[in-house]
Amino acid sequence: MNAHVEKVRSRGRSMRARWDSMPRQVRWIALLALVVFLYLLPNRWFYINLWYFRTMESDMATVLFETSFFVLLAVGLNVVVGFAGLLDLGYFGFFAVGAYTVALLTSPESRFDVGWPWLAAVPAAVAVTMISGVILGGPTLRLRGDYLAIVTLGFAEMIRLYAARNEGIANGQRGIPEIPHPVPSVKGSDGQALFGVVDARPYYWLTLTIIIFVILGVRNLTRSRVGRAWVAIREDEDAAQIMGVPTFKYKLWAFAIGAAVGGLSGALFAGKQSFINSDSFQLTNSILVLAAVILGGAGNIYGAVIGAFITWYLPEWVRGIGGVIGLEINVAEYRILIFGAVLIVMMIFRPQGILPSRRRAAEFADRRQEAAPTEASA
Amino acid sequence: MSEAAPDTTAPETTPPQREALLEVDHVTLRFGGVVALNDVDFTLYKGEILGLIGPNGAGKTTCFNAMTGVYAPTQGEIRFKGERVSGRARHKITRMGIARTFQNIRLFPEMSALENVMVGADAHHKASVISALFRLPRFWREERSGRDRAHDLLRFVGIERPGELARNLSYGEQRRLEIARALATSPTLLCLDEPAAGFNPAEKDSLLKLIRKIRDTGVTVLLIEHDMRLVMGVTDRIVVLEFGKKIAEGLPAEVRDNPAVIAAYLGVPTDAA
Numbered sequence: 001m002n003a004h005v006e007k008v009r010s011r012g013r014s015m016r017a018r019w020d021s022m023p024r025q026v027r028w029i030a031l032l033a034l035v036v037f038l039y040l041l042p043n044r045w046f047y048i049n050l051w052y053f054r055t056m057e058s059d060m061a062t063v064l065f066e067t068s069f070f071v072l073l074a075v076g077l078n079v080v081v082g083f084a085g086l087l088d089l090g091y092f093g094f095f096a097v098g099a100y101t102v103a104l105l106t107s108p109e110s111r112f113d114v115g116w117p118w119l120a121a122v123p124a125a126v127a128v129t130m131i132s133g134v135i136l137g138g139p140t141l142r143l144r145g146d147y148l149a150i151v152t153l154g155f156a157e158m159i160r161l162y163a164a165r166n167e168g169i170a171n172g173q174r175g176i177p178e179i180p181h182p183v184p185s186v187k188g189s190d191g192q193a194l195f196g197v198v199d200a201r202p203y204y205w206l207t208l209t210i211i212i213f214v215i216l217g218v219r220n221l222t223r224s225r226v227g228r229a230w231v232a233i234r235e236d237e238d239a240a241q242i243m244g245v246p247t248f249k250y251k252l253w254a255f256a257i258g259a260a261v262g263g264l265s266g267a268l269f270a271g272k273q274s275f276i277n278s279d280s281f282q283l284t285n286s287i288l289v290l291a292a293v294i295l296g297g298a299g300n301i302y303g304a305v306i307g308a309f310i311t312w313y314l315p316e317w318v319r320g321i322g323g324v325i326g327l328e329i330n331v332a333e334y335r336i337l338i339f340g341a342v343l344i345v346m347m348i349f350r351p352q353g354i355l356p357s358r359r360r361a362a363e364f365a366d367r368r369q370e371a372a373p374t375e376a377s378a
Numbered sequence: 379m380s381e382a383a384p385d386t387t388a389p390e391t392t393p394p395q396r397e398a399l400l401e402v403d404h405v406t407l408r409f410g411g412v413v414a415l416n417d418v419d420f421t422l423y424k425g426e427i428l429g430l431i432g433p434n435g436a437g438k439t440t441c442f443n444a445m446t447g448v449y450a451p452t453q454g455e456i457r458f459k460g461e462r463v464s465g466r467a468r469h470k471i472t473r474m475g476i477a478r479t480f481q482n483i484r485l486f487p488e489m490s491a492l493e494n495v496m497v498g499a500d501a502h503h504k505a506s507v508i509s510a511l512f513r514l515p516r517f518w519r520e521e522r523s524g525r526d527r528a529h530d531l532l533r534f535v536g537i538e539r540p541g542e543l544a545r546n547l548s549y550g551e552q553r554r555l556e557i558a559r560a561l562a563t564s565p566t567l568l569c570l571d572e573p574a575a576g577f578n579p580a581e582k583d584s585l586l587k588l589i590r591k592i593r594d595t596g597v598t599v600l601l602i603e604h605d606m607r608l609v610m611g612v613t614d615r616i617v618v619l620e621f622g623k624k625i626a627e628g629l630p631a632e633v634r635d636n637p638a639v640i641a642a643y644l645g646v647p648t649d650a651a
Contacts, residue, residue, distance in 0.1 A: 217511055224510035224517060225500040225524075228489070232497045235486040242446065244472035244501025244563050253507050357488075 038208055042201040055316050061200040065272060067312040068207035069265045074292045074308035075214055075301060076261025081290065082298035082357065083222060084254035085234030086141070087149040090156030092286035094129045094259040097159060098266025099276050101125035103176040104169060110176055111169045118182045122267045129263025130256045137255035141248060144237070156286050164278035175277025182206065182271045195271070203272045210268070214261055215301055221257070222301070230254055234299075295346060297353025306354050315339045397424040399567055399598050400445065400476075405454035407444055407622075414440040415451070416622045422567070427589065427599040429613035429630075431606060433642055437622040438602045439481060442571055445600075446478050447471040458567070472501055477565035479556040481572045481602075487545035491537055491555050494544050495528035498562030531558040535588060550581050554588070561592070568592060569600040574608055586612045606643065610634060618642065 019027065040046045042061040047054045055063050077091045104110040105121040116124075140151040166172035181195040182203075188194040194202045221227055229250040232240035241247045270276055288311060296307020318338050346354075400422040407415040415437050422428050432438050443449045445456055450464040457463065458474055466474075477498075486494050503520040510517050532540050535554040537547070544555060553573055560568055570589070574582045582605075589612055593599050603609045609616060609630070616633040618626040620642040626633050633639055 220511055220513060221507065224521065225496075225503055225505060226507050226510045228493055228497050228500060231489055231493075232486050235488060236484050239480065239484040239486070240497070241468045242448075242472060242478060243498050243559060244469045245497065246467070246469045257507075 035212070039205065042204050053317075055313075055320050058316055058319060059200065061204060063313065063316045065200040065204040065207060066316075067309055068204050068211060069268050069272075070289070070292070070312040071305050071308040072207060072211050072214065072265040072268070073262055073289045074296070074304040074311075075211065075218060076258045076265065077289050078293050078298065078301060078304035079218055079221075079230075079261070080254050080258035081293055082300065082304065083227060083230040083234065084251055085230075086251060086254060087145065088152045088255075088258065089149045089290065090152035090154070090286055091258070091262055091289050092281055092283070093152070093156035093159045094133060094262030095266040095269070095285075096156070096163065096281040097129045097132050097259075098125045098263030099270040099280070100163065100170055100176070100266075101128045101263070102267045102270040103179050103276050107176045107179045109171075109178050117184075118180050118267075118271050122264070122271075125267040126260050126263050129266070130260040133256040133259025134252060136259075137252045141251045141255060153283075153286075156281075156283060160278055160281050160283065163281065170278065173277055173279065175275055175280075177275045179270050179274045179276070181274060197274075200272070203268065207268050210264065211305075214264075215305070218257075218301055226250065226253065231299075291343060295343065295353060297356040299357030300353070300355045303353050303355030303357070310342075310354075311339070314342070398422070399424045399459065400600075401457045402441070402445065403454050403457065405441075405444060405451040405456060407440060407449060408452045414622050415444065417454070418619065418622070418624050419454075420617045420624060420627055422598060422600060424566075424598055425593070425596070426614040427593050427601060427612055429609040429616040430600060430602045430619065431604060431609050431616060432619035432625075434604065435621075436619040436642075438604070438619055439571060440622075441619065442478070442569055442600075442602055446476055446569060469501070472563050472565075475564070475566035476569065477560035477563045477567070478569040479553075479560050479571055479573060481575065483552050483556060485544040485552060485555060485559070488543060490541050490543055491532060491547060491551075491558075492525070492528050492540040494555055495531050495558050495562045496524050498559040499524040499527050501563040528558075528562060531561055534558065534561070534591075536584075549576060553577075553585075557588070557592075561597070565597060567598045567600060569602070571602045572604070573601070574603060574605065582608055606634070 022030075042064050044060070047060050054060050073091065073095060076094075077088065080086050080088045080091070102118065102121045102125045104112050105114055105116045105124055106118055108115055136152070136155050140148055143151060162168055163170040164172050166174070170176070181193065181197075183195060184193045186194045188196075188199075188202075195206075196202075222230070229240065229245045229247075232243070232245055233247050233250060237247055269280075273280075289308070292308040292311035293304050294307070295311060296305065297303030315336060315338070318334075398421050402418055402420050402422075404417050404419045405415055406413065406417055418437075418441060430438050430441065440449065444451055445463065447463050447466060447468050455462055455464060458471075458476060461474070463471055463474075463476070486497065489497070503524060505514070505517045505520050508514070529540060532555075535558045537551050537555055537558065539547070544552065547555060557568075557570070557573065573589075574585050577585060586608070589599055589601065601609065601613060613630055615628065616626075616630055617624060618633060618636070618639050620638075625638045625642060626636045628636070
């Protein structure tokens with residue numbers, strides 16, 4: 001019986017254990033190599049050599065940019081859902097707030113017409129989303145579990161429905177056009193602005209850099225009293241409070257930090273697309289980010305990154321794979337179906353996610369043991 | 379914990395200089411129509427080990443919860459060091475110096491033993507989110523002292539594997555880890571809710587030694603237990619509850635011979651005694 005539990009658990013942790021047992025230098029070199037690889041990835045001369053890893057139908061750099069802002073979202077949501085254990089179903093609402101803040105502050109078409117440069121609008125967007133996180137969290141973080149999920153779901157819908165109104169500042173379906181690209185003064189090698197319309201690579205590099213800094217920040221937090229408080233709240237909120245953890249304060253911090261990262265992601269999105277409207281913020285996106293976090297392994301930063309990468313990249317990749325393997329049918333039409341099937345298979349065979357946190361791995365091992373006590377002795 | 383001041387004269391009677399630490403002042407607690415505590419009144423003095431006993435359902439844990447701020451009394455009040463306990467946030471009550479363990483173990487199962495204790499030690503830390511984010515000097519200072527303190531406490535209660543997840547510790551270790559976590563909050567008063575539940579005689583024995591050791595470091599102990607024999611061996615004074623009412627208070631010997639207490643435990647009607 002115990003042997004089985006150990007087996008399941010070791011499967012959950014084997015990657016972590018193997019990684020932890022490597023010498024420090026090896027780990028650093030491996031990480032460095034990965035980062036270099038990621039920076040090189042959007043270059044055509046590089047990814048063309050990567051056999052079938054690249055996307056066939058869509059522009060690799062664009063897909064990578066979209067993937068990267070999605071990864072950023074997952075890293076932010078993972079703080080809320082994975083570490084503090086607060087089920088937030090409306091995370092995309094913060095993404096929308098960030099994107100609209102940038103749009104309203106920068107676009108000549110906005111009702112405010114202040115025409116800030118993109119770079120100045122980003123901190124403002126982060127601040128506004130953080131504040132909106134605190135405003136939403138203030139009254140609702142006293143709720144627990146399902147109730148919090150419903151309120152956050154409502155929040156995201158409220159933002160979207162307001163944005164869809166033609167009378168509002170968000171211009172409804174017509175949206176806000178002419179959002180300036182980041183830092184127009186920086187020129188590329190061809191004399192054009194580096195952040196332009198055609199080339200998505202600079203946006204990807206920018207987002208990748210931001211992701212690295214955000215991950216470092218989140219990692220610092222999780223390895224401190226803040227992270228301990230979050231995990232304690234997730235494990236047993238009452239016990240945490242009685243052990244002196246100001247639970248409300250730390251839940252609010254988790255919410256605000258998550259919101260800020262979501263807003264940052266939205267600001268990047270607005271800067272790249274240079275046009276947003278209410279259709280950009282569908283509810284399904286909130287669910288998709290959550291799916292990414294769960295898929296990768298809630299409570300593990302790198303799990304969330306991998307989960308988000310798969311969630312966004314895989315459907316795009318499947319889009320182009322039909323021709324390669326010589327199918328007559330258009331695989332692109334089935335890509336979401338395929339992704340759904342992958343999710344279901346995943347949840348059956350590895351419910352704790354790809355890179356689970358310690359907690360999840362063990363928790364699911366327990367559940368299996370309860371479900372199949374006879375099989376367990378084998 | 380190192381600055382232990384062993385109490386050589388184990389008080390046979392109540393200590394002469396009685397400085398009140400926690401006063402339960404005519405507390406009544408109702409849940410709807412149910413009276414869980416009925417005009418309970420007693421005082422806990424600094425440096426003593428007080429036993430709170432009674433048959434199952436007597437209101438021991440309810441009383442305990444009222445003292446630690448989980449419930450607010452319907453009438454009366456509870457004062458700790460002269461200040462009202464009820465109405466404060468629970469984490470602030472902990473910072474005032476009241477720590478507790480749980481009858482049914484409530485550790486953070488997926489944190490290591492060390493991390494569990496560090497959560498307790500964090501109760502008095504002041505490093506902000508910003509200083510944790512940027513690894514400012516205060517963060518390092520507190521992290522280091524918290525870690526050292528947690529290691530000391532784990533040794534103190536006898537847990538050898540600080541890196542082990544709490545869920546993987548043995549039952550006895552989990553109970554002792556709860557005590558270490560509570561002690562990490564630097565309490566003046568430690569409340570133990572049936573810490574010996576499920577223990578065999580040998581484990582009970584070592585627990586009694588641990589409780590005395592804790593008292594000797596200057597921490598006042600409130601012990602809830604319904605095993606009378608266990609309580610007799612370690613407490614300085616005993617308060618007995620039955621059906622939410624205090625039916626006796628005094629030295630262990632007095633309480634043991636009290637007819638009302640015997641009746642409560644043996645089920646004889648009180649008026650027959």
